[in-house]
Amino acid sequence: MSMQIGVGFLGAGTVGSVLVRRLIYESDAIAAKTGLDLVVRGIAVRDRAKDRGIVIPPGLLTDRPSEVVDDPTVQIVIEVMGGLDPAGDLVLRALESGKAVVTANKELMASRGRELLAAAETAGVSLLFEAAVGGGIPIIRPLSESLAGERITSVLGIVNGTTNYILTRMVEEGVAYEDVLAEAQELGYAEADPTADVGGGDAASKAAILASLAFGTWVGGSRVTREGIEGLGTEDFESARRLGYTPKLLAIAEDSSEGIAVRVHPTLVPLDHPLASVRGATNAVFVSGPSIGELLFTGPGAGGEPTATAVLGDVITSARERLAGTQVKSRIRFASGRLRDPSGVSIKWLLRMTVMDRPGVLAQIAAVFGRHEVSIKSVWQDGRGDEATLLLVTHESPEGDLHLAADELAGLEVVSAVDSIMRVYDDEP
Numbered sequence: 001m002s003m004q005i006g007v008g009f010l011g012a013g014t015v016g017s018v019l020v021r022r023l024i025y026e027s028d029a030i031a032a033k034t035g036l037d038l039v040v041r042g043i044a045v046r047d048r049a050k051d052r053g054i055v056i057p058p059g060l061l062t063d064r065p066s067e068v069v070d071d072p073t074v075q076i077v078i079e080v081m082g083g084l085d086p087a088g089d090l091v092l093r094a095l096e097s098g099k100a101v102v103t104a105n106k107e108l109m110a111s112r113g114r115e116l117l118a119a120a121e122t123a124g125v126s127l128l129f130e131a132a133v134g135g136g137i138p139i140i141r142p143l144s145e146s147l148a149g150e151r152i153t154s155v156l157g158i159v160n161g162t163t164n165y166i167l168t169r170m171v172e173e174g175v176a177y178e179d180v181l182a183e184a185q186e187l188g189y190a191e192a193d194p195t196a197d198v199g200g201g202d203a204a205s206k207a208a209i210l211a212s213l214a215f216g217t218w219v220g221g222s223r224v225t226r227e228g229i230e231g232l233g234t235e236d237f238e239s240a241r242r243l244g245y246t247p248k249l250l251a252i253a254e255d256s257s258e259g260i261a262v263r264v265h266p267t268l269v270p271l272d273h274p275l276a277s278v279r280g281a282t283n284a285v286f287v288s289g290p291s292i293g294e295l296l297f298t299g300p301g302a303g304g305e306p307t308a309t310a311v312l313g314d315v316i317t318s319a320r321e322r323l324a325g326t327q328v329k330s331r332i333r334f335a336s337g338r339l340r341d342p343s344g345v346s347i348k349w350l351l352r353m354t355v356m357d358r359p360g361v362l363a364q365i366a367a368v369f370g371r372h373e374v375s376i377k378s379v380w381q382d383g384r385g386d387e388a389t390l391l392l393v394t395h396e397s398p399e400g401d402l403h404l405a406a407d408e409l410a411g412l413e414v415v416s417a418v419d420s421i422m423r424v425y426d427d428e429p
């Protein structure tokens with residue numbers, strides 16, 4: 001008979017209830033595959049009377065999380081409660097009392113990950129968080145273990161399924177932002193308060209975690225510059241499509257001689273780029289380095305079932321370590337690295353402008369770009385009598401220069417409006 005490992009839950013919502021079901025009702029399959037006897041000792045929730053779609057044996061539910069954290073028969077705490085408070089202090093307390101912790105909480109790891117990993121190291125226990133980024137996609141372990149010997153230069157991708165779902169529907173079906181968002185909320189793809197998703201905060205937390213692991217330098221969530229998708233309209237998509245691009249909310253982390261820059265923003269990608277075909281709630285992350293070239297991790301970025309699989313993998317790892325008496329003392333170390341201001345990073349830009357449809361206008365516009373050292377890659381114009389829509393793609397240029405140029409353009413007598421400015425990511429020179 002194998003030794004029992006006690007597991008306690010902080011939260012049993014979308015992710016937690018799936019895990020509870022698997023650990024209680026599918027424990028034979030887990031034991032057959034791993035030889036582990038994982039026993040659920042307690043489950044902390046807010047509302048004990050809530051229907052969770054599963055029968056929870058009596059005595060397991062509590063509305064006092066400290067009962068789980070302080071239970072001496074619990075060796076592994078699974079934190080699937082979300083948020084910073086009280087999750088952060090509960091995780092810290094669990095670690096300090098010698099329990100291993102598995103968490104899916106990206107917000108917590110991006111804001112207090114360094115402190116919590118240090119606490120885990122001091123206590124000689126593990127803190128694992130595979131599910132915090134990419135839902136069911138294994139990405140944390142590859143970055144922190146399999147690729148620990150690579151000098152990773154960039155991590156780039158789509159890490160928020162909700163915004164990708166919204167953008168996909170807007171682009172493919174022409175549905176307005178507000179309508180898709182309302183529908184996504186009804187279907188449960190988007191939270192009642194969607195701010196963290198559509199404002200880029202969720203993707204920024206994930207980008208911070210990925211960058212920290214990839215580059216071995218701690219990047220707190222607050223160091224990631226972010227722009228959400230709220231300001232995008234169907235006219236932007238039409239301009240993008242006309243020039244062969246589609247919009248995606250990209251997380252981009254780069255390590256260069258000038259330092260590390262991490263940012264999240266709507267970005268146009270060429271229609272033939274692999275990221276363009278990442279649709280709906282799917283996530284996809286490219287990891288690049290001089291020896292590995294480019295690796296692509298893709299799959300379901302959220303959802304109770306895939307996320308529970310990622311959490312369960314960490315629980316199994318923790319249980320195996322505990323049984324073997326080999327609690328890994330901090331898998332991850334962070335050196336001091338230089339973070340740079342992402343606004344200095346160069347990228348291509350697409351500007352949509354309404355201009356006077358008369359001779360000499362393009363020359364005036366080109367002169368403004370020239371003064372700010374922004375070079376033009378391509379121009380497309382559609383005249384409509386007195387006015388014309390001008391779409392203009394630049395070569396790579398820092399944000400600061402581009403915005404100075406755009407401000408000056410907006411003041412030209414021949415420019416009625418600079419309607420939108422979007423970043424463009426492509427590999428072309």
Ligand SMILES: NC(=O)c1ccc[n+]([C@@H]2O[C@H](COP(=O)([O-])OP(=O)(O)OC[C@H]3O[C@@H](n4cnc5c(N)ncnc54)[C@H](OP(=O)(O)O)[C@@H]3O)[C@@H](O)[C@H]2O)c1
Nearest residue numbers: 011012013014015045046047080081082104105302303307
């Ligand atoms: N959902 C996903 O697809 C997904 C994917 C990847 C990562 N994650 C991460 O996984 C975590 C959990 O997400 P989720 O979607 O499962 O969240 P959720 O459905 O909102 O569930 C949260 C659970 O925590 C409980 N809870 C919250 N505050 C509590 C408190 N103060 N005391 C006791 N219990 C409390 C809730 O109790 P009640 O049920 O009684 O309200 C609920 O059971 C989050 O960090 C999230 O970012 C989620």
